[in-house]
Structures are given as C-alpha cells and as structure tokens.
Amino acid sequence: MPKIYLIDVTNRDGVQTARLGLSKLEKTMINLYLDEMGIFQSEFGFPTTRHEQYYLQANLELARLGILKHIVLGGWIRAIVEDVELAFKQVPAIKHLNLSISTSSQMIDGKFKGRKTKEDVISEMTEALDAALAHGAESVGINAEDASRTDLDYLVKYGRAAKAHGAARLRYCDTLGYDNPFSIYETARTLAQKVELPIELHCHGDLGMAVGNSIAGAKGAIDGGQDAYINTTLNGIGERAGNADLVSVILAVTKSKDFNEKYQLAGDIKLSQAWRLAQYAAYAFGVDIPLNQPGVGKNCFAHASGIHADGVLKDPQNYELYGFEELGRGEPLIVDTGREICAGQYSGISGFRYMVDKMSKNTPETISLPESKEKANEILELVRYANVEAHKPLVEDELKFICRFPEISRQLLTMTPLE
Numbered sequence: 090m091p092k093i094y095l096i097d098v099t100n101r102d103g104v105q106t107a108r109l110g111l112s113k114l115e116k117t118m119i120n121l122y123l124d125e126m127g128i129f130q131s132e133f134g135f136p137t138t139r140h141e142q143y144y145l146q147a148n149l150e151l152a153r154l155g156i157l158k159h160i161v162l163g164g165w166i167r168a169i170v171e172d173v174e175l176a177f178k179q180v181p182a183i184k185h186l187n188l189s190i191s192t193s194s195q196m197i198d199g200k201f202k203g204r205k206t207k208e209d210v211i212s213e214m215t216e217a218l219d220a221a222l223a224h225g226a227e228s229v230g231i232n233a234e235d236a237s238r239t240d241l242d243y244l245v246k247y248g249r250a251a252k253a254h255g256a257a258r259l260r261y262c263d264t265l266g267y268d269n270p271f272s273i274y275e276t277a278r279t280l281a282q283k284v285e286l287p288i289e290l291h292c293h294g295d296l297g298m299a300v301g302n303s304i305a306g307a308k309g310a311i312d313g314g315q316d317a318y319i320n321t322t323l324n325g326i327g328e329r330a331g332n333a334d335l336v337s338v339i340l341a342v343t344k345s346k347d348f349n350e351k352y353q354l355a356g357d358i359k360l361s362q363a364w365r366l367a368q369y370a371a372y373a374f375g376v377d378i379p380l381n382q383p384g385v386g387k388n389c390f391a392h393a394s395g396i397h398a399d400g401v402l403k404d405p406q407n408y409e410l411y412g413f414e415e416l417g418r419g420e421p422l423i424v425d426t427g428r429e430i431c432a433g434q435y436s437g438i439s440g441f442r443y444m445v446d447k448m449s450k451n452t453p454e455t456i457s458l459p460e461s462k463e464k465a466n467e468i469l470e471l472v473r474y475a476n477v478e479a480h481k482p483l484v485e486d487e488l489k490f491i492c493r494f495p496e497i498s499r500q501l502l503t504m505t506p507l508e
C-alpha cells in the first residue's frame with residue numbers, strides 16, 4: 090500500500106517569507122529537530138545561493154557523521170542546467186535536489202514573456218535533470234510551479250518527460266493556493282495514474298485550505314497507485330498566507346474521520362516532538378503561535394464554558410479529539426524570573442562559563458567548556474558570531490550544539506561576501 094511521506098520545506102519556502110528569516114544555526118537546529126521527529130526529508134536550502142553554501146555543507150557533514158540520523162537533505166534550485174552546475178560547484182556533496190520551473194500558461198506568458206514556449210520548459214527541465222543525475226544526484230524531484238493553473242494534459246506530458254529522464258517524484262505546486270480538496274484530489278489521482286511517479290503536494294493557504302488540500306491530494310495520489318509526499322512548514326509559516334502546517338498535517342492524517350484506515354504516514358513520526366518544535370520555530374522566526382493553532386496553540390486544550398469544562402473533566406474525550414500528552418505538552422515550564430545571564434554578540438568568557446555550568450546542571454548529557462582558556466575562548470567566539478546572525482539570545486539547545494560541535498558550527502557560520 091502506498092504511503093504518505095513528509096517533506097518539510099521551512100528551511101526553503103518558510104525562509105522566503107516576507108519580513109521573516111532564520112539564521113544558519115536556526116536552520117540547522119530545525120533540521121536536527123525534524124530528524125528527531127522522524128520527518129522523511131528537509132528541504133534544507135538553496136545550493137546556488139552564495140551565503141547558504143557553508144551551512145549546507147555543514148549539514149551534509151552532520152548527516153555523514155550520523156548526527157542527523159535518517160532525514161534526507163534536499164536542495165532547491167531552478168530547473169536549468171546553469172543552476173545544476175552552480176549547485177554542484179558550491180555544494181559538491183549534495184545528493185538530493187528538487188528542480189523547479191513554471192508550467193502554467195499564466196506564468197509562461199506572464200513571466201517568460203515569449204522567451205520560452207511550453208516545449209522549451211520541458212526540454213530545459215529534462216536537460217537540467219540529466220545534468221543533476223550525471224553529477225551523481227541520488228534523487229531528483231521535479232517541480233511544476235503553478236501546477237494548479239496548468240493545463241492537465243500538458244502537466245501529464247511534463248511529468249512523463251520527467252519520469253523518462255529519471256525523476257524520483259513530481260511536485261504538484263498549488264503555488265497560489267487556488268485548489269480545493271475536490272479539485273486537487275482529482276488532479277493528483279490523474280497524475281499518479283498517468284505519470285506513474287510519486288506525487289508531492291505543495292499547498293498554500295491563500296483560501297485557507299492548505300492542510301485540507303494536502304491530505305485530499307495525498308488521497309488522490311494513493312488512490313492513483315502512488316506514494317504521496319506532503320510539503321509542510323513549521324507553524325504553517327510561508328509566503329503570503331503560508332503553507333500547510335506540519336503538526337496540522339500529521340493530526341489531519343492520523344486523527345480525521347476514517348482517513349487513517351487506508352492513508353497512512355510512512356515511518357515512525359514522533360508527534361510528541363510537536364510542542365517543542367513549534368515553540369522553537371516561533372522563537373526562531375519571532376512569530377507567536379496563534380492562540381487557536383491546531384495541537385500547539387495555547388487554547389487547544391483550554392475550556393472555559395460551564396458545559397465544556399464539566400464535560401471534559403468527566404471524560405476528556407467529550408470535548409477533546411486527542412490528548413495534549415500526545416503532542417509533548419503538559420510538562421511544567423521552568424521560567425527564570427530573577428537574574429539572567431544571556432549570550433550575545435559581545436559576551437565575555439566569565440558570563441559564558443556561568444551559562445554553560447548552569448546548563449550542564451539541567452541536562453542529561455554533560456556540557457562543559459574546555460579547560461584550556463584558548464579553546465574556551467574559541468567556543469565563545471562562535472557563540473558571539475551566532476548572535477551576530479540571530480539578534481536574540483541563543484537558546485540552550487543552540488549553545489549546547491556549539492559546545493558539542495565547534496568545528497561544524499564554525500563552518501555553518503562562515504560567510505564570504507563577494508571578494
């Protein structure tokens with residue numbers, strides 16, 4: 090039976106969002122958390138973007154060392170040979186890519202302005218795909234940007250060309266959030282049947298249906314006999330009205346009426362990581378979790394009205410569809426309300442030593458600074474650089490990461506502007 094795989098695109102689509110962004114260390118932490126949660130793939134960034142190259146290499150190194158255990162790290166580029174060449178020049182160890190090009194008449198006419206025909210789009214995509222495979226890529230997904238406004242026969246032709254040239258998947262991008270669950274179900278099923286490739290569902294929330302469309306599309310792909318891959322982001326952060334939220338998608342697949350009997354997530358997804366991951370994403374993006382966010386919002390398990398409070402106290406299932414414990418909620422939070430010593434870009438060694446000592450007291454793994462003053466100062470220097478990018482105090486997990494992996498931290502913090 091085909092399954093549903095999750096590809097989180099926070100580190101690619103999420104960071105493209107206007108007014109928002111993540112530091113390279115924050116992107117790395119997200120890859121680590123997604124890996125712990127059992128997510129299949131992280132679309133971890135842009136291999137053709139100059140300032141991403143050291144971060145991408147550092148994360149591939151984390152995977153090589155087994156620190157990132159299972160998660161697939163996929164880069165995103167345009168489906169042109171030039172991008173493929175640059176990606177492998179800047180990040181030679183990259184093994185998984187998604188290549189993207191617009192397929193709708195709106196975009197072909199409106200963006201390329203007569204420079205490319207529909208036939209050119211297919212030939213550019215297959216040439217780029219050939220080039221990526223020739224460079225040793227292990228999996229290449231092909232994206233149809235604005236697929237929901239693309240003529241279906243043409244989309245089938247595009248997908249078949251991708252399959253013939255060795256693509257691993259076809260990404261159906263509902264770039265403008267134009268689909269509804271009924272339309273995307275039909276289209277995804279037809280594509281699965283006629284293209285015979287696994288179908289990725291990339292949905293946006295312009296009409297408030299990103300999660301519904303994602304699972305309807307996944308159902309269509311599976312009914313058409315293929316695996317489905319849902320693209321998600323943390324807390325639904327993404328361009329304009331956002332993308333399909335990771336936690337909501339997991340809840341929708343596993344908890345909605347009768348869905349899970351036939352349509353199941355692949356792998357061992359640890360929903361218990363949801364709370365921690367959502368909190369971290371909110372801090373990293375500087376965007377609070379909405380009060381009513383599914384699963385992780387402050388109000389999801391709050392009851393005020395008499396009838397509801399009475400009902401939930403008698404039996405939680407009266408008014409709660411799932412338990413808060415399942416999402417990793419319910420642990421008391423310890424918040425310091427007195428003196429605080431924070432890491433910053435001008436931190437000094439004594440304050441930093443104090444923070445590390447304090448951290449190691451509440452942590453199972455021992456974290457300590459090297460005895461040598463010189464080595465300890467090097468780690469402090471990395472923390473200062475991380476703060477230059479983050480503009481807010483680093484959280485404990487980030488400080489621990491730098492203490493444990495100073496060399497990788499140095500690599501991912503490296504940026505060389507134009508010489």
Ligand SMILES: [Zn+2]
Pocket residue numbers: 102264291293328
């Ligand atoms: Zn998108």
